[in-house]
Amino acid sequence: MCFRLGLLDKKWGRADTVSYQVKVRGQAKVVQVGENETILDAALDAGIDYPFGCQSGTCGSCKSQLLAGEVELEDYSDLALTDDERAQGQILACSAVPVTDCEVAWLETEETS
Numbered sequence: 001m002c003f004r005l006g007l008l009d010k011k012w013g014r015a016d017t018v019s020y021q022v023k024v025r026g027q028a029k030v031v032q033v034g035e036n037e038t039i040l041d042a043a044l045d046a047g048i049d050y051p052f053g054c055q056s057g058t059c060g061s062c063k064s065q066l067l068a069g070e071v072e073l074e075d076y077s078d079l080a081l082t083d084d085e086r087a088q089g090q091i092l093a094c095s096a097v098p099v100t101d102c103e104v105a106w107l108e109t110e111e112t113s
């Protein structure tokens with residue numbers, strides 16, 4: 001019986017699933033981010049009120065500081081994240097796919113009143 005379950009797991013690929021833990025500064029819970037999933041999608045699924053707009057790398061609303069770990073960035077606009085900002089460790093959560101466990105902090109907006 002256990003042998004069969006093991007075969008099923010291998011056949012359906014469940015044993016090979018990769019995910020990373022992402023800590024969002026100021027949030028109590030750690031977000032589990034699946035393979036090829038963005039930090040923003042996983043954070044929203046986890047119920048975190050992460051700031052966002054376009055969800056396609058063009059508006060910059062989800063701009064964040066990568067505090068630890070590494071991510072790969074999917075396509076995004078240079079207007080949303082400049083090369084200088086990227087060099088300073090800033091990322092767009094909607095295009096950031098973790099390749100290690102990470103810690104991030106979204107950048108404060110200037111709309112506080």
Ligand code: FES
Nearest residue numbers: 053054055060094
């Ligand atoms: S939500 Fe617009 S750049 Fe991420």
